[in-house]
């Protein structure tokens with residue numbers, strides 16, 4: 570019996586039967602839009618189509634799958650350290666690929682700080698995954714190695730978020746189809762810059778998937794990231810900011826800018842040219 574006096578329906582709750590990886594993909598990823606940005610930006614800056622893409626911290630490899638579907642010549646390498654998430658990707662995402670697409674996709678269970686691959690046109694580290702590297706030397710090592718793994722005209726693609734709300738211990742909710750995505754910035758520590766965040770999912774039957782994902786990050790700022798990229802030898806670093814639609818909401822179009830805006834919360838892309 571619940572507090573309201575209502576009897577809970579028999580059987581498992583929605584939270585108990587939901588798949589956390591699927592919910593993650595539905596809430597925070599848009600592989601098509603990400604690949605549109607990578608493809609268009611690379612072509613514009615390099616004057617050719619990119620072909621070889623490495624997705625670091627690839628998780629379920631949705632972005633790699635989108636890449637090999639995009640063009641018959643495209644090849645992707647996904648790198649993640651966690652066998653569980655890679656297995657999920659194999660079962661749920663790679664299973665949708667044709668044999669020809671599968672042949673052009675390799676998943677490596679490796680540490681991004683150690684992995685060795687051939688020269689890539691584009692290396693991606695998205696959804697702030699590189700913030701797991703909390704020490705300056707560690708992030709610098711990753712960026713140096715990423716640069717070395719790029720072709721002569723290769724590019725590194727990162728994203729970042731910030732704004733004054735990013736330093737606050739807050740929860741934000743977003744209603745999605747059949748569930749609510751909850752982003753919790755649980756603890757920010759200003760001396761180290763360490764940030765602990767969680768993703769929870771709430772369901773219409775009142776159940777919650779608590780801490781479906783947790784992150785122990787450093788909240789890196791853009792000047793720090795740009796300095797590190799320059800220090801490891803990237804020739805040019807650009808930042809891409811979103812515009813606004815007529816309702817005053819971010820419009821999803823990222824354009825290169827020299828100056829950002831002091832918003833409460835912003836997300837941007839960063840490119841670094843080898």
Ligand SMILES: C[S@@+](CC[C@H](N)C(=O)[O-])C[C@H]1O[C@@H](n2cnc3c(N)ncnc32)[C@H](O)[C@@H]1O
Pocket residue numbers: 597598625626627628629648649650651654679680681682694695696698701
């Ligand atoms: C937030 S998920 C990112 C998923 C995906 N890139 C995205 O855009 O949403 C972070 C992933 O990084 C992986 N990871 C953490 N440390 C790693 C490391 N040192 N080397 C490779 N993968 C790592 C985790 O297993 C996890 O799947």
